[in-house]
Amino acid sequence: MGGRAYLQQDEAAIEFVPGSIVEQLNFREIFGQDAPVEVDLGCGDGTFLVAMGAQNPDRNFLGIERLLGRVRGVCRTIARSHLGNVRILQMENSYAVAHLLPASTISAFHVLFPDPWPKRRHHRRRLFTIEFFDAIDRALEWNGLLHLATDDADYFRSICEMIRTKPSFSIFEEATKFPMTAFEQKLAVNGAPIQRLLLRKVSPVR
Ligand SMILES: C[S@@+](CC[C@H](N)C(=O)[O-])C[C@H]1O[C@@H](n2cnc3c(N)ncnc32)[C@H](O)[C@@H]1O
Incomplete structure (x- = not known):
């Protein structure tokens, strides 16, 4: 079965398929309501995305995921939940952040358990690079949040080293659930340790 013919009508409206992959996204077109936008990068099966959308009806949530099968599943879940404030885009994370998100428009990014690529020779495939931080910085609003979590201690250490070179981010101390x-x-079942960080976009030190 080709393209998106598999989708029921409601589900088709939930996946946002851009008319062009070089034009920046228009959130009013995607959500039909003006509200702060949060983005879940690599949203997987959408469990977090849908829960956030249900808990925060006054905010918009965009999931970005590259795998078609997962995007299909998220569309079904969102359709069943009847959430008008949650939409999904099938796209590669770094490309979407750097090229499709308008500057200073995103109130929060969630990057939860990105693929860790633990082998040294695969580190260049990791999502978090200095260029990725720069793209996040550009897309975030003033005071916007970057929420990240990983179970890979080595990846977390390398992310923390990058953050030290980025004066435009500071650690957000408020307890947030x-x-x-x-x-x-799945990690919780095995008692695996999780590293989590909330960063806030602040003014660069001059
Ligand atoms: C380990 S899973 C975590 C999924 C979800 N965030 C969670 O915590 O349940 C990583 C997800 O990121 C997606 N992903 C990996 N690299 C990506 C990329 N470059 N662009 C978009 N999605 C990506 C994968 O397909 C997968 O769904």
């Missing part, structure tokens, strides 16, 4: 992702639920 988030719903668990599907991946996190």
Whole structure:
């Protein structure tokens, strides 16, 4: 079965398929309501995305995921939940952040359990690079948040080293409770340690 013919009508409206992959996204077109936008990068099966959308009806949530099978599943879940404030885009994370998100428009990014690529020769495939931080910085609003979590201690250390070179981010100290992702639920069963960080976009030190 080709393209998106598999989708029921409601589900088709939930996946946002851009008319062009070089034009920046228009959130009013995607959500039909003006509200702060949060983005879940690599949203997987959408467990976190849907829970956030249900808990925060006055905010918009965009999931970005590259795998078609997962995007299909998220569309079904969102359709069943009847959430008008949650939409999904099938796209590669770094490309979407750097090229499709308008500057200073995103109130929060959630990057939860990105693939760790633990082998040294695969580190260049990791999502978090200096260029990725720069793209996040550009897309975030003033005071916007970057929420990240990983169970890979080495990846977390390398992310922390990058953050030290980025004066435009500071650690956000307020206790914040988030719903668990599907991946996190599996880790919790095994008691695996999780590293989590909330960063706030602040003014660069001059
Ligand atoms: C380990 S899973 C975590 C999923 C979800 N965040 C969770 O915690 O349950 C990583 C997810 O990121 C997606 N992903 C990996 N690299 C990506 C990329 N470059 N662009 C978009 N999605 C990506 C994978 O397909 C997968 O769904």
